[in-house]
Amino acid sequence: MRFLRQTLTVAAKDLRSELRTKEALNASLSFALVILLLFSFAFDPTADTTREISGGLLWLVFAFAGALILNRSFARELENDCLDALIASPVPGPALFLGKALANYVLLLGIEVVCLPVFGVFYNVHVAGQPLWLALVLLLASWGVSVVGTLFSALTVNLRLRELMLPMLVYPMLIPCLMAAMQLTTPLLAGQPLQGDLLAWMRMLIGFDIIFTSLALVLIDTVLIG
Amino acid sequence: MSALAVEGVWKFYGDYPALRDISFEVEPGQCVALLGRNGAGKTTLLRVLAGLSRASKGGVKVFDRDTLDRDARSSIGIIGHGIAIYDELSALENLRLFAALYSLDDPAKTALHWLERTGLERVKDGLVREFSRGMRQRLAVARAFLHNPRLLLLDEPFTALDDRAIALLQGLLRDALKAGGTVLMSTHQLREALELATNVVLISRGKLAHQGPRTQEMLDDPGYLYRTYGEA
Structure with a gap:
């Protein structure tokens, strides 16, 4: 119970801070919308090939926009040495990590909810064809991105080139998660239900989330304290 | 011991x-x-x-x-080189946050008590980024002492x-x-x-x-x- 309370306290603090400053949110949302717009110029929205890669385009946008949110996650703790106060408090590392991951998750989902209808308009796809399955894929893949990104945000927080290092480290780790999300999102955007081989991608996404959440919870104390 | x-x-x-x-x-x-x-x-x-x-x-x-x-x-209570206070939160929110992280019984009451003790009760709802240097330092002292280390x-x-x-x-x-x-x-x-x-x-x-x-x-x-x- 205490663990859960501390996790939610950290998450609420991060969300309150971000909603006050809107630093990451504004940067991430405007970046996502600009990329969506640019991709719509690069690919013909009426072409079948564009629809075939729609899931890939969408998740590239989410992954790039997500990096801007994840970069700020631990970096905001550097101002005034707040990270030291958090680490020195009796909050367990896993609670601190989960709180931050949860805040990133909510922010990332917020960006996705805004971008999805815009994507539907620009690329001429019906995003609400399979709403429940699509929501499930967004929830699972976004959690994967948040967990891996938050862990690497902690790992790179003291690096001078952290804005560069974070995406360089995170994207290779996210390949299985993003591949599964792309493979699942494309047929869902075409209104097809998930069945057959696609369920294997879903299992992979769930497995990715479980494995990386467990790994992050085990490793976070070492990452934070050394 | x-x-x-x-x-x-x-x-x-x-x-x-x-x-x-x-x-x-x-x-x-x-x-x-x-x-x-x-x-x-x-x-x-x-x-x-x-x-x-x-x-x-x-x-x-x-x-x-x-x-x-x-x-x-x-x-343990710590005062380090940085004040370890969040600029984008108010004085009350900062102390309530740390009181909650230390699992104190009544975070809001404890936070108010320490704001009074450090002479910051009048600006409790003001954002820390608007505080003078001295006020920020007093808030940092309150943060270090609020869990009675x-x-x-x-x-x-x-x-x-x-x-x-x-x-x-x-x-x-x-x-x-x-x-x-x-x-x-x-x-x-x-x-x-x-x-x-x-x-x-x-x-x-x-x-x-x-x-x-x-x-x-x-x-x-x-x-x-x-x-x-x-x-x-």
């Missing part, structure tokens, strides 16, 4: 030993001045004691518990403080010591530190150069300690 037991602590940065086999104990109720020249290893040692950094060798116990044990941290680890606590914050911190430290609390503070302000200290730990180039009670000689001539035990 010692308030703080440091046993053979080494800390390496790469191959460089920033701390070399440091051992000492601090009894409850003592006020220890941690002294040493710039680069001697005071901040590194304080970070290891506070559990912010892991010792390469050796260990630290706070009231018989490993300092990396999260429960042991409930009994039994051990205070202070790294150059008086360096960046204004007069009002120094008076506040000195008063709180005296109250904490009277109540049986333990204080370990690193500082370059020898006279102020030695007036408050019951004991002295001197570090030179990462090694323990001297430890023992603070004597009248040290108080009369603060330079005596460095001349006798440290580097000239």
Whole structure:
């Protein structure tokens, strides 16, 4: 119970801070919308090939926009040495990590909810064809991105080139998660239900989330304290 | 039971030993001045004691518990180089946050009590980024004391403080010591530190150069300690 309370306290603090400053949110949302717009110029929205890669385009946008949110996650703790106060408090590392991951998750989902209808308009796809399955894929893949990104945000927080290092480290780790999300999102955007081989991608996404959440919870104390 | 037991602590940065086999104990109720020249290893040692950094060798116990044990941290209060306060939150939100993180019974009540004690109750809802430097420092002091820590680890606590914050911190430290609390503070302000200290730990180039009670000689001539035990 205490663990859960501390996790939610950290998450609420991060969300309150971000909603006050809107630093990451504004940067991430405007970046996502600009990329969506640019991709719509690069690919013909009426072409079948564009629809075939729609899931890939969408998740590239989410992954790039997500990096801007994840970069700020631990970096905001550097101002005034707040990270030291958090680490020195009796909050367990896993609670601190989960709180931050949860805040990133909510922010990332917020960006996705805004971008999805815009994507539907620009690329001429019906995003609400399979709403429940699509929501499930967004929830699972976004959690994967948040967990891996938050862990690497902690790992790179003291690096001078952290804005560069974070995406360089995170994207290779996210390949299985993003591949599964792309493979699942494309047929869902075409209104097809998930069945057959696609369920294997879903299992992979769930497995990715479980494995990386467990790994992050085990490793976070070492990452934070050394 | 010692308030703080440091046993053979080494800390390496790469191959460089920033701390070399440091051992000492601090009894409850003592006020220890941690002294040493710039680069001697005071901040590194304080970070290891506070559990912010892991010792390469050796260990630290706070009231018989490993300092990396999260429960042991409930009994530690820290003032470091930064104020460790969130600029984008209000004074009340900051203290309520830390009170909640320390699982205090009534975070809001505790936060208000410390805002009153530090003279910040009138600006409790103001964002910290709009505060003057002195107000921010007083809030940082409140943050360090709000969970009633039994051990205070202070790294150059008086360096960046204004007069009002120094008076506040000195008063709180005296109250904490009277109540049986333990204080370990690193500082370059020898006279102020030695007036408050019951004991002295001197570090030179990462090694323990001297430890023992603070004597009248040290108080009369603060330079005596460095001349006798440290580097000239």
